[in-house]
Amino acid sequence: MSEFLWPVRVYWEDTDGGGVVYYANYLRYLERARTEWLRTLGYSQRELAHDPGLIFTVIALEIEYRRPARLDDALLVSCTPRREGAASVSFAQEIHRAQSAAARPGELVASARVRVACVDARSFRPQRLPDFLLNALPKAQEPV
Amino acid sequence: MSEFLWPVRVYWEDTDGGGVVYYANYLRYLERARTEWLRTLGYSQRELAHDPGLIFTVIALEIEYRRPARLDDALLVSCTPRREGAASVSFAQEIHRAQSAAARPGELVASARVRVACVDARSFRPQRLPDFLLNALPKAQEPV
């Protein structure tokens, strides 16, 4: 399975008074890449929330911040999913600075592991992943 | 009617790479003051959204930014509501730096006028303001 990459530009809204991207805002970048990866499977989260009434909620994450991203930086966010049981997905994600000429990853900015559970949109109770997603995910024991 | 004031502290999350509060984030401060003013009337927005199914949505605003607020600043946000017809409220709001010793407004940071409509939580169609709110609001033609 080839790696999914999503481009992100750093705007004023993302930076803080230290002149770098505020630490919580990297999580927004990670979520955009997961959302766009899902869209490549042909599904939007608004549709899934409406029918069959499922949303995806982050239950745990780890992130290491390696180098600060700054205003106007062009970044690339990766998204490598793995199935974890029947109701959750684990994403390995990295944020790299884009190399200026090519849209290829350069310096590592941050790396993360994000665990996402599939839940009922109203009750927030765990639900089985929908089939389209189960079929798209390598199992944890399979080589990626 | 005496003026309602709500204290706000500026954190890293609010600032941008220019070292000052990001311009959109002042709108968050304004909304906190409106929410807390409503709470002084004995109502939370979560309850109102559930029963009778009403939410308040901003339909227009004007804001002037006078002086930048910075990290660690203590601010005071005012909230002076006026009734506008049967389904909307207009708030005159100001953000001041708090004077260090007393919790009293100092330099003006920003001033705004915010028009809020009462709508159905599902359809977003205009609804009559609930009685508790109509009764709490001076009419536009009355002196405040």
Added chain:
Amino acid sequence: MSEFLWPVRVYWEDTDGGGVVYYANYLRYLERARTEWLRTLGYSQRELAHDPGLIFTVIALEIEYRRPARLDDALLVSCTPRREGAASVSFAQEIHRAQSAAARPGELVASARVRVACVDARSFRPQRLPDFLLNALPKAQEPV
């Protein structure tokens, strides 16, 4: 001068508990479009802040919210600048839903007027607009 349009996608980060884009977050969309318009002139704000030490700060804005934008919506943000004196620029901006097939503006979501001043990056004192920007801007009295 033809209209500048910048595409924006609505993510979870932009929405609030009412299921629509939080009212302050439209200001982030407006600022992205202004930033990208500036980039089309060949300038990044990080470079300008470093040399010649200029940043652009919003001094006033008006916005009308016409229809709520929702999760997964594709939006188009316009940006029509006009010179206002020697040290500030006024932007007329609109946010439209993108029409699904073509990347063309559909329903109006919000319209705004944003006044931006050019200031010294350290002192925040007003500065004359740089020449490249003055030359790119129609004067207020000229037809656009």
Added chain:
Amino acid sequence: MSEFLWPVRVYWEDTDGGGVVYYANYLRYLERARTEWLRTLGYSQRELAHDPGLIFTVIALEIEYRRPARLDDALLVSCTPRREGAASVSFAQEIHRAQSAAARPGELVASARVRVACVDARSFRPQRLPDFLLNALPKAQEPV
């Protein structure tokens, strides 16, 4: 050393279209508690950034999300710091719902471990923690 607790209210700005606090925004709450803990030692981060030119930057974090927080929830954020070498601090932090009557922690919402490095405000190179902070921190091997 007794536990430091900081109260946080959930506003519309914090929620997302799922009706709960957006996962990145819990990191803002965590940072507010760390900032206020530092303030109890008599220091503001703006002063430290100016003289002696130090800022604190998050280098890694882990967080588990246990129960969603919702609009209008009153939360309590804890902050238990430990020294990690000469240039960084590790914070164990929890977010609990406040019990309505007393301002005491109720249900666990999230728990986190946050590693923060002291760096030069310009170069972002690691710096020794200032003495006031070293003296306030229990060493990793000491019982808290």
